[in-house]
Amino acid sequence: MGVEVVVEGLGKSFGTQAIWRDVTLTLPAGEVSVLLGPSGTGKSVFLKCLIGLLRPERGRVLINGVDLCTCAERDTYEIRKLFGVLFQDGALFGSMSVYDNIAFPLREHTRKSEKEVNRIVMSKVDMVGMLGAERKLPGEISGGMRKRAGLARALVLDPSIILCDEPDSGLDPVRTALLSQLLIDLNAQLDATILIVTHNITVARTVPDNLGMLFRRELVLFGPRELLLTSDVPVVAQLLNGRKNGPIGMSEERDTAEDPALPPEDPDNVRGIVPQLEPTPGLPRRDAVRRRKLRLMQSLHTLPTPARQAVLTTMTPTDLDDYDTWRRRTSAIPIATRKTTTPTTRVEEPAPRSRWWSKR
Amino acid sequence: MTAPARALTGVLREFGALFSMALDVVVGVFRRPVRVREVVQQFWFIASVSILPAALVSIPFGAVITLQLGSLTAQIGADSFNGAASVLAVIQQASPIVTTLVVAGAGGSAICADLGSRTIREEIDAMRVLGVSPVHRLVVPRVVAAMAVAALLNGMVSVVGVCGGYVFNVVVQDGTPGAFLSSFSALAQLPDLWVGELKALVFGFLAGLVAAYRGLNPRGGPKGVGDVVNQSVVITFLLLFFVNFVISVVYLRIVPAKGA
Numbered sequence A: 001m002g003v004e005v006v007v008e009g010l011g012k013s014f015g016t017q018a019i020w021r022d023v024t025l026t027l028p029a030g031e032v033s034v035l036l037g038p039s040g041t042g043k044s045v046f047l048k049c050l051i052g053l054l055r056p057e058r059g060r061v062l063i064n065g066v067d068l069c070t071c072a073e074r075d076t077y078e079i080r081k082l083f084g085v086l087f088q089d090g091a092l093f094g095s096m097s098v099y100d101n102i103a104f105p106l107r108e109h110t111r112k113s114e115k116e117v118n119r120i121v122m123s124k125v126d127m128v129g130m131l132g133a134e135r136k137l138p139g140e141i142s143g144g145m146r147k148r149a150g151l152a153r154a155l156v157l158d159p160s161i162i163l164c165d166e167p168d169s170g171l172d173p174v175r176t177a178l179l180s181q182l183l184i185d186l187n188a189q190l191d192a193t194i195l196i197v198t199h200n201i202t203v204a205r206t207v208p209d210n211l212g213m214l215f216r217r218e219l220v221l222f223g224p225r226e227l228l229l230t231s232d233v234p235v236v237a238q239l240l241n242g243r244k245n246g247p248i249g250m251s252e253e254r255d256t257a258e259d260p261a262l263p264p265e266d267p268d269n270v271r272g273i274v275p276q277l278e279p280t281p282g283l284p285r286r287d288a289v290r291r292r293k294l295r296l297m298q299s300l301h302t303l304p305t306p307a308r309q310a311v312l313t314t315m316t317p318t319d320l321d322d323y324d325t326w327r328r329r330t331s332a333i334p335i336a337t338r339k340t341t342t343p344t345t346r347v348e349e350p351a352p353r354s355r356w357w358s359k360r
Numbered sequence B: 001m002t003a004p005a006r007a008l009t010g011v012l013r014e015f016g017a018l019f020s021m022a023l024d025v026v027v028g029v030f031r032r033p034v035r036v037r038e039v040v041q042q043f044w045f046i047a048s049v050s051i052l053p054a055a056l057v058s059i060p061f062g063a064v065i066t067l068q069l070g071s072l073t074a075q076i077g078a079d080s081f082n083g084a085a086s087v088l089a090v091i092q093q094a095s096p097i098v099t100t101l102v103v104a105g106a107g108g109s110a111i112c113a114d115l116g117s118r119t120i121r122e123e124i125d126a127m128r129v130l131g132v133s134p135v136h137r138l139v140v141p142r143v144v145a146a147m148a149v150a151a152l153l154n155g156m157v158s159v160v161g162v163c164g165g166y167v168f169n170v171v172v173q174d175g176t177p178g179a180f181l182s183s184f185s186a187l188a189q190l191p192d193l194w195v196g197e198l199k200a201l202v203f204g205f206l207a208g209l210v211a212a213y214r215g216l217n218p219r220g221g222p223k224g225v226g227d228v229v230n231q232s233v234v235i236t237f238l239l240l241f242f243v244n245f246v247i248s249v250v251y252l253r254i255v256p257a258k259g260a
Helices: A043-050 A073-080 A098-109 A114-127 A143-155 A173-190 A201-206 A225-229 A234-241 A287-298 A305-314 A317-330 B003-029 B036-075 B079-120 B123-129 B134-172 B177-182 B190-216 B221-254
Strands: A005-014 A017-027 A032-036 A058-063 A083-086 A161-165 A193-198 A210-215 A218-224
Touching: A005 A043, A017 A043, A017 A058, A017 A210, A032 A173, A032 A201, A043 A161, A043 A193, A073 B123, A083 A143, A083 B123, A098 A114, A098 A143, A114 A143, A143 A161, A143 A173, A161 A173, A173 A193, A173 A201, A193 A201, A201 A234, A210 A225, A210 A234, A218 A225, A218 A234, A218 A305, A225 A234, A225 A305, A287 A305, A287 A317, B003 B134, B003 B190, B036 B079, B036 B134, B079 B123, B079 B134, B079 B177, B079 B190, B079 B221, B123 B134, B134 B177, B134 B190, B190 B221
Parallel strands: A017 A218, A032 A193, A032 A210, A083 A161, A161 A193
Antiparallel strands: A005 A017, A005 A058, A210 A218
């Protein structure tokens, strides 16, 4: 089962230039989320802050109750073992063969015998469809293969959280679709929390359970896919439709907050909800879907009407039964204290660290 | 903050980061697992690119010292001390410096370029994300290898340098072979050899450390890698002569010269 990632009030700047500020979101355990954003809005920086490669100036990233932004380096390395990260170009070690790359985390972190390493590595190689190419060097294979090899390496330690930095960049639409399918299949098999950072509309519309969008140094929206896909927020609608008219301009600096007058009948307007990708037949069903539906039913009243309707149309009788059971179970609790969201594990406020070198 | 103040804090910050990495490396040397394979590979690599240039540089270096001293000692009638002066200069000063110039120039620049290109290809980030510390996995073996190569190469450079001096003294300046050899221990003493080796070790550490530090922090793409390689060699040379000065002064204070 995946791990919940809680981001609170995160802010990062390079020198005087703020990349984004006050980003608050929760990646629900075991669900697939996509973070969208036009180019240059700091999506990759966000990902790096999430793994502790960059230290944000403000805010917290809580994983299993540990704040990744302030914890000691030793703890950071421990927590990172929960992560599998797919970098933009795969980030394979150029001096090692694909096989050794994939075996690297096993050889570093486990005391498994070479035979066992071989078994695990070959199963991952098979999973990403790279059988036969495992003895090649990263320089000898195509970009798409490097990406898949990078994914295989990210998977060998059975991570609870998988982060993907633009899995579609440099891939043709067919390969992108296959990779999306692979990610959904992985989620069904491992039940890991997945965050995909991209600006690919097709991926954003079909893959995730939750969608978020970064724009103009802020998180515009983050929520269930129905919320963003039916959203009227101009930036969200523009990006999800790939239109050229809207607040997003050619250069990041000239992006505006207001919506220029849109032609009402835009021929490109393809707003609406497309069905989500299903795992390949034969694989187990995604448990995250059931959990998410229950969660959504509990917070249904907080969603705007179009999103609410969209959510309701996806509910099957079984889901509604689930919700009924939950209500009966919790209705004994007085209304005033009843929570509308899934009870999450409370994280204790860490004691303020005294720093002798900085005045608070 | 004014511009000069900002530049000053920038420089101080760089040096602070270099020092903190030096401490990390020192701690990392004693931490398990020991990367024997990586150390051996790096040792072999640095040695293979350094041995020939070091030997080639040390012959003229030893020769020049002997030639200069030879004419000087001849004028004051101290020809018989030619060998003594040559040995002292080569072992104490020339040899560690020549060794490290070559280790930094040939081995260090390669280390820096290698780590730099890995950093911009996000390999280093990937390694951190996989829960492996790049300082422990990559930097420590390189620094240890650079130290070992410097210490061993120092011995070879000393021998080759003294031999070069001998040949030039005997053949070109008509010096007496016996006098050259027998005066070896007239001025030089055993601690001179130890301090030469100590210098080589320290310089090797600096060369490896600076190369790795600059390599892990390139600015902006492939061009940045070229820049840091350049900087790493320059910074190493500057540090080298400064540290050499400090060690020499301290040594001459602690160990009095022979006969003094």
